[in-house]
Amino acid sequence: MPAMTLRRRPVLLALLAALLLAIAGGAAYYDRRAADYDYLALAVSWSPTYCASEDGRGDASQCAPGRRHGFIVHGLWPQFDKGWPEYCATDERHVPETLIAQMRDLMPSKALVVHEWRKHGACSGLTQRGYFAATRTLFAKLGIPARYIAPETAIVIGPAELAAEFLGANPWLSRDMIALRCGNRRDAARLGELIFCFTRDLAPRPCGANERRQCSAARLTLPPVR
Numbered sequence: 001m002p003a004m005t006l007r008r009r010p011v012l013l014a015l016l017a018a019l020l021l022a023i024a025g026g027a028a029y030y031d032r033r034a035a036d037y038d039y040l041a042l043a044v045s046w047s048p049t050y051c052a053s054e055d056g057r058g059d060a061s062q063c064a065p066g067r068r069h070g071f072i073v074h075g076l077w078p079q080f081d082k083g084w085p086e087y088c089a090t091d092e093r094h095v096p097e098t099l100i101a102q103m104r105d106l107m108p109s110k111a112l113v114v115h116e117w118r119k120h121g122a123c124s125g126l127t128q129r130g131y132f133a134a135t136r137t138l139f140a141k142l143g144i145p146a147r148y149i150a151p152e153t154a155i156v157i158g159p160a161e162l163a164a165e166f167l168g169a170n171p172w173l174s175r176d177m178i179a180l181r182c183g184n185r186r187d188a189a190r191l192g193e194l195i196f197c198f199t200r201d202l203a204p205r206p207c208g209a210n211e212r213r214q215c216s217a218a219r220l221t222l223p224p225v226r
Helices: 003-029 047-051 097-103 110-119 128-141 159-169
Strands: 039-046 071-079 155-157 178-181 188-190 193-198 219-222
Touching: 039 047, 039 128, 071 110, 071 128, 071 193, 097 110, 097 128, 110 128, 155 159, 159 178
Parallel strands: 188 219
Antiparallel strands: 039 071, 039 193, 155 219, 178 193
C-alpha cells in the first residue's frame, strides 16, 4: 500500500467514526417508532406571550394586530413516560392546504400546523386527518374560563390559582392532569402554555415526568390580546 494511503488511513477512520456517531445521535433524536408511546399531551399556548417574543413579532399570521388570539393549540404530542418520539417516518409528509385551512381557527399559523404534524403527529400512529381530528376533539372538550377568552388588560395570577380556575371549568380533570409552562424564573414570568394529558384513547390521565417542574414562578402574567 502506498505510504500516502497509510498516512491518510487514520484520518479516514476518524471521519468514519464521527459519521457513525452523528448517525447514531440522529437516530436517537429522530425517533421513528410511530405509534409507540404511552400518552398524549395537548399543549395549549397563550398566544400573546408568543407574540411578544422575537419569533412572534415576525409571525404576522398569528400575531398581527387585530388577530386577538388568546389560548391556541400548540400541538398534540405523543409522549413516553419519560421522553418522547419525534419526526417519525410517514408517507404523509405533505399537509394539504385544505387541511391546514380547516385547522387555522385553532392553530393560526400554517407553519405551525405543518411543523406539528411532521414533528409530533407522524409519531401518533394516526393519519393526518385522524391526528388533527383528535386535536380538535380534545381542545373542544376544554372549558376556558370566561376571563381568558379575550382579555383587554394583563392578567396576573398565581400558578395554583390558574390551575384551580381551569379545574373549576373542567371538573372531569384532576390537578395531576394539568401542567404549566412558564420557564425557569422563580419570581414572576409570563405564562407560556398549559398542558393537558390524555390516554391514547383520548381519556384524561395524569401527566408524566416530561410535564413536571415546567413552571417555577410565584406569579404569572398573561399579556392581553391584541
